[in-house]
Each structure stands twice: as structure tokens, then as C-alpha cells.
Amino acid sequence: MSSFLRYGLLTLAALSFIYPFIWMVSASLSSERGLGELTLLPISFTLSNYATVFTKIPLDRAFLNSAFVALLTTGLVLVSGAMVGYALARMEFVGRSLIFYLIIFTMTLPFQITLIPNYITMVRFGWVDTYLALIVPFALNSLSILLFRQAFQSLPQALIDAARIDGAGELRIIFQILVPNVLPTVLTITILTFMGLWNEALWPLIVIRDEETMTMPQLVTLFSVGGRAEGQLGVKIAAAVMLAIPIVILYLFFQKHFIRSMASSGLKD
Structure with missing residues (x-):
């Protein structure tokens, strides 16, 4: 019962x-x-709702923009997260614990707090209306650092020592020895990062005004609230469905690894 x-x-x-x-x-x-x-x-x-979406906005271009930004940024997050996570997990240096707790602290801050400083930085660098404004601010992720640190700490030190005896450098140890042994963590970071980047609409709305550079969430948002949908609710919903489909497909393919990693990535010092 x-x-x-x-x-x-x-x-x-x-x-x-x-x-x-x-x-x-x-x-x-x-x-x-x-x-x-x-x-x-x-x-x-x-199917007229979907046909109307494509006739009113360049959704195919926005899809390619979102895919390019999300894939490239996710790759940078994996590389930077693995390197910083390895340093915090296996290298001894002054202030290591302080740096780790500062990274944890930044995870408690809402992204909206940094919007104005980040926007001013993009303006001064001349990156407004460029892909750099969409990629660089997200290239280092606190959650990826935390998950990689915990995953690397769970591996035996003998694995690293054996690689060093064989003459492997630190980068080779990270990407050829350690990362293949924590694939569930890599997939979890990939899914979470890709989902967050794909669904991000607020930041692109601030730094991108050129329609040719707009991402899919930004274009769908402007389409829904900006008047192009002409009050047609079905057309707005169709645009939202097309925005959600890539995330659903990604999760269906990797859900087993995602759940396994989330279940086994308990935090420990």
C-alpha cells in the first residue's frame, strides 16, 4: 500500500x-x-503558427547564433572549470581555501547584481553588438569549478603520481588522465551550462541590438512582447516550443549520465 x-x-x-x-x-x-x-x-x-513564426522573424539565424554562443561558451567553461578545479583540488598554494570560498560566495549572488558593471565593461571594450559580449562574461563558471574540484578530489592521488612519473605535464594530467575519469561530471556541467546559456534572454537584451546577432531567446522574447506576433497567442507559443526543443532533446540523450552525476557529486572538503 x-x-x-x-x-x-x-x-x-x-x-x-x-x-x-x-x-x-x-x-x-x-x-x-x-x-x-x-x-x-x-x-x-x-502548422500555420510555425509557418508564421518563420515569416515574421529570422528564427533560423537566431538558432545558429544561439547554437554558436552556447556551444563555444560551454567548451570554454569546461576547459576553464577543469583547470581551476584541478588547481583547487590537487595543487598546494597560499590562499587556496580562501579562493575556493570566494568562488562559493559568488554563487550566492544573483546575476542581476553584476549586470551594470558587466555592461559598462562591454561598452568600454567595444564589444556591444558582438558575440564577445555573449561569450566572455560566461566563459568561467563557479558551478563548473565546484563540480570539477569535487570530482578530482574523489580520484586517487596515485593516478596523478603515475602520470607525473611518466613525464606528463599538468595540462596533460587534467585533460588526458583526470577528465576521462569524471565523464558524468563533464556531462552534468555540459548540460547545465548549455541549458543556462540557451535560455539566457536578459543579458542578450542588454548588450545586443543588431537583429543579425540576436540569440533565439532574445528574438522570441522581443517577438512575443514587441508586437510582431500581432496578438496571436498560438504564434507566440509556437516560438516558445521551438526554443525549448533543443534542451529537451539534449536532456533525453544524456539524462542517465546527468542523474548519475548529480546523485554521486556530494560535496566534501
């Missing part, structure tokens, strides 16, 4: 999370008159 109750509650919780997304997909395939009904199947099935 207790198992039945437990699974029943879990099923209800899962449905409460997945129902809005299913309705969103259904609504994007429905005619405008059918949007008022909260059904799981499209009413007056149509």
Missing part, C-alpha cells in the same frame, strides 16, 4: 510538471480559436 501511494504521488508530481509542456505543444498546433481549451490534443490541427 505504501509503495502504491508513493508511486501515485510521484506520478501526480510528474504529470504536474509535464502537463504544461504537453499543452504548449498541443496549443502550438491548434487554431487560434482552440487555445482557450486546456486539452492534450490539438483543436483544428494546423
